[in-house]
Amino acid sequence: MKIFLDTADIEEIRTVARWGILDGVTTNPSLFAKTSGSTYEEVLKEICGITSGPVSAEVVAEDVEGMLSEGRAFAKLAPNIVVKVPMSEEGLEAMSTFADEGIKTNCTLIFTANQGLLAAKAGASLLSPFVGRVDDINEDGMQVIRELAEIVRFFEYDSEVLTASVRHPRHVTEAALNGSHIATLPFKVFQQMVHHPLTDKGIVQFKADWQKAHEAAAAKA
Numbered sequence: 001m002k003i004f005l006d007t008a009d010i011e012e013i014r015t016v017a018r019w020g021i022l023d024g025v026t027t028n029p030s031l032f033a034k035t036s037g038s039t040y041e042e043v044l045k046e047i048c049g050i051t052s053g054p055v056s057a058e059v060v061a062e063d064v065e066g067m068l069s070e071g072r073a074f075a076k077l078a079p080n081i082v083v084k085v086p087m088s089e090e091g092l093e094a095m096s097t098f099a100d101e102g103i104k105t106n107c108t109l110i111f112t113a114n115q116g117l118l119a120a121k122a123g124a125s126l127l128s129p130f131v132g133r134v135d136d137i138n139e140d141g142m143q144v145i146r147e148l149a150e151i152v153r154f155f156e157y158d159s160e161v162l163t164a165s166v167r168h169p170r171h172v173t174e175a176a177l178n179g180s181h182i183a184t185l186p187f188k189v190f191q192q193m194v195h196h197p198l199t200d201k202g203i204v205q206f207k208a209d210w211q212k213a214h215e216a217a218a219a220k221a
């Protein structure tokens with residue numbers, strides 16, 4: 001499974017890129033709002049300079065023409081830009097047009113397998129069900145992943161399921177087990193996946209034992 005970083009924070013992106021495991025980045029207007037000092041376009045260009053994987057840039061227009069004009073401008077910023085379009089009647093029309101123009105899209109704000117199916121038919125490259133927000137309303141976000149991943153594979157759509165709105169490491173394991181092609185994670189979840197109390201304790205113990213042995217050898221010499 002590919003793993004993307006769900007952020008517009010350049011330092012977080014640089015950090016995970018250095019770990020050698022970054023497959024792409026997703027941004028949205030709320031994530032961009034947490035940054036300061038640069039335009040959205042400048043941030044996107046900088047991200048595309050760090051990763052060659054897909055970088056999602058979200059449109060805010062609600063009408064088809066507006067989505068097309070924002071998306072075409074994003075697509076000119078770098079070859080790895082993927083235009084993020086919300087699930088809606090206008091969004092479907094815009095995604096179909098982008099597909100005809102060879103511009104890749106990520107359909108966002110998917111909450112049911114049916115919405116994902118429609119986005120796949122409209123030619124979206126990435127289908128983003130929001131598991132955390134579904135769980136937040138006491139429903140099963142992972143069921144959407146399970147159903148949509150099966151539909152995409154059964155009909156061999158040229159789309160990938162991207163598990164979004166990830167809240168904790170267990171979501172990542174479940175997404176992988178349920179056949180999601182990609183999961184996009186906040187930086188904190190990346191860190192939580194790296195660490196385990198027994199790993200951290202083991203590192204401290206090995207270091208202490210090594211020092212003890214080293215000191216004993218030095219005392220004998």
Ligand code: E4P
Nearest residue numbers: 006026028132133164165166
């Ligand atoms: C990513 O593509 C989505 O915009 C993001 O994962 C949404 O996450 P949230 O539900 O935590 O805002």
